[in-house]
Amino acid sequence: GAGVSQTPSNKVTEKGKYVELRCDPISGHTALYWYRQSLGQGPEFLIYFQGTGAADDSGLPNDRFFAVRPEGSVSTLKIQRTERGDSAVYLCASSLTSGRSTDTQYFGPGTRLTVL
Amino acid sequence: AQSVTQLDSQVPVFEEAPVELRCNYSSSVSVYLFWYVQYPNQGLQLLLKYLSGSTLVKGINGFEAEFNKSQTSFHLRKPSVHISDTAEYFCAAQRANAGGTSYGKLTFGQGTILTVHP
Numbered sequence: 001g002a003g004v005s006q007t008p009s010n011k012v013t014e015k016g017k018y019v020e021l022r023c024d025p026i027s028g029h030t031a032l033y034w035y036r037q038s039l040g041q042g043p044e045f046l047i048y049f050q051g052t053g054a055a056d057d058s059g060l061p062n063d064r065f066f067a068v069r070p071e072g073s074v075s076t077l078k079i080q081r082t083e084r085g086d087s088a089v090y091l092c093a094s095s096l097t098s099g100r101s102t103d104t105q106y107f108g109p110g111t112r113l114t115v116l
Numbered sequence: 117a118q119s120v121t122q123l124d125s126q127v128p129v130f131e132e133a134p135v136e137l138r139c140n141y142s143s144s145v146s147v148y149l150f151w152y153v154q155y156p157n158q159g160l161q162l163l164l165k166y167l168s169g170s171t172l173v174k175g176i177n178g179f180e181a182e183f184n185k186s187q188t189s190f191h192l193r194k195p196s197v198h199i200s201d202t203a204e205y206f207c208a209a210q211r212a213n214a215g216g217t218s219y220g221k222l223t224f225g226q227g228t229i230l231t232v233h234p
Contacts, residue, residue, distance in 0.1 A: 033220070033221065041227070042208075043224045048221055056221060059221070093160075104162050104165070105222065106162075108159050
């Protein structure tokens with residue numbers, strides 16, 4: 001079946017602009033995660049949703065970052081007033097639930113964001 | 117909170133040679149441990165995971181890892197590598213709750229680039 005998809009695959013924007021990154025999880029997966037991977041680093045957790053609600057947003061770096069998942073499926077990560085330091089690959093993952101240890105997180109290919 | 121350290125940023129090896137990618141973790145609570153692989157221009161793919169039980173875990177593509185609680189390590193091994201194993205490998209930890217459920221977010225190491233030479 002279809003895996004996790006993310007759009008766009010690449011996004012180039014100018015400093016100060018607003019961007020939206022989209023994630024389509026695997027159908028039926030209730031848990032959805034966003035991570036950010038800077039060059040030469042491992043992915044860093046940003047936020048995770050269980051259903052429509054953000055169960056843990058402790059990884060969001062500041063209030064310029066916001067994410068929604070209004071219908072418990074597709075999620076959008078929104079970044080306001082982008083800065084050059086926001087340049088990274090943004091990864092989305094989904095799992096069947098977040099409450100069972102056996103549930104694997106399946107990752108999408110990521111969106112590469114470049115802020116000029 | 118937990119942290120994960122991958123001790124080698126790059127590991128070059130010749131085809132058919134054995135390889136070990138090292139991972140150490142630090143946590144004040146029980147954790148589950150994972151190895152993911154990232155091929156160029158692809159998403160992260162799970163290789164294997166340790167939840168409980170046998171400390172030797174076997175994964176896909178002939179990889180295995182051994183959980184060592186006393187040394188807080190979870191090193192990844194393969195007895196004979198192929199050119200196609202060239203990729204970046206990430207070790208990750210996830211907090212394990214008392215009821216056996218997971219806490220959700222993964223904490224990743226910095227990654228190890230494995231390059232297999234002919």
